[in-house]
Amino acid sequence: MGKKNKDNIPNPNSVGNRDIIQRLNFLYQASVLLNGMTAGPSSQVPSSPCEANDAQNAPKKRKKKVVSTSDLSRSYVDTMKAVGQKTNVKIDPTVKRVICKGCNVVLVPGASSTVRVKNSTSHRHLIIHTCKSCRTSRRIPAPPVLDVNEPQGSASGSAQRGQKKSHAPRLPPHFARDLGHVAFRGNERLPDAIL
Numbered sequence: 001m002g003k004k005n006k007d008n009i010p011n012p013n014s015v016g017n018r019d020i021i022q023r024l025n026f027l028y029q030a031s032v033l034l035n036g037m038t039a040g041p042s043s044q045v046p047s048s049p050c051e052a053n054d055a056q057n058a059p060k061k062r063k064k065k066v067v068s069t070s071d072l073s074r075s076y077v078d079t080m081k082a083v084g085q086k087t088n089v090k091i092d093p094t095v096k097r098v099i100c101k102g103c104n105v106v107l108v109p110g111a112s113s114t115v116r117v118k119n120s121t122s123h124r125h126l127i128i129h130t131c132k133s134c135r136t137s138r139r140i141p142a143p144p145v146l147d148v149n150e151p152q153g154s155a156s157g158s159a160q161r162g163q164k165k166s167h168a169p170r171l172p173p174h175f176a177r178d179l180g181h182v183a184f185r186g187n188e189r190l191p192d193a194i195l
Contacts, residue, residue: 017089100113
């Protein structure tokens with residue numbers, strides 16, 4: 001039981017805290033499913049027939065608490081946040097962006113939230129998600145999109161609208177640029193036509 005050999009190559013298939021990440025994933029997917037169910041009489045979680053028989057036979061009459069699917073969805077998000085904090089596992093930022101900080105509802109555009117895109121001075125565009133249940137809004141900066149039809153030497157459209165700052169257009173992503181990459185198969189250089 002000595003030290004591990006430093007020359008060992010790490011295994012990409014081994015993920016730390018796999019069971020916790022799977023639990024967080026399940027809670028998120030269940031919350032999205034329950035939040036997506038239609039509202040109305042079918043949005044109530046049905047009680048089991050065993051509970052109904054036990055309630056009829058019992059001398060005390062207890063009222064059953066009826067839980068809606070949205071309440072169950074919120075409790076799953078609460079549980080997901082608690083598990084993430086207790087186990088010190090970071091929740092993915094894409095998941096964090098679609099959860100309302102005010103009421104813990106999964107924000108589905110059109111169903112539980114409204115989405116607007118507005119201009120910004122610091123960032124060219126902001127995506128604003130507004131929760132329909134608690135009216136909490138979340139502003140996420142969006143990267144600008146290059147206009148393909150606009151020549152690179154001309155003035156940008158933002159300068160024509162009267163804004164003080166003129167932004168230089170962003171370069172296309174690496175996969176869209178021709179950087180002169182060379183591909184090899186063994187010791188043989190592949191021609192550019194195959195790429």
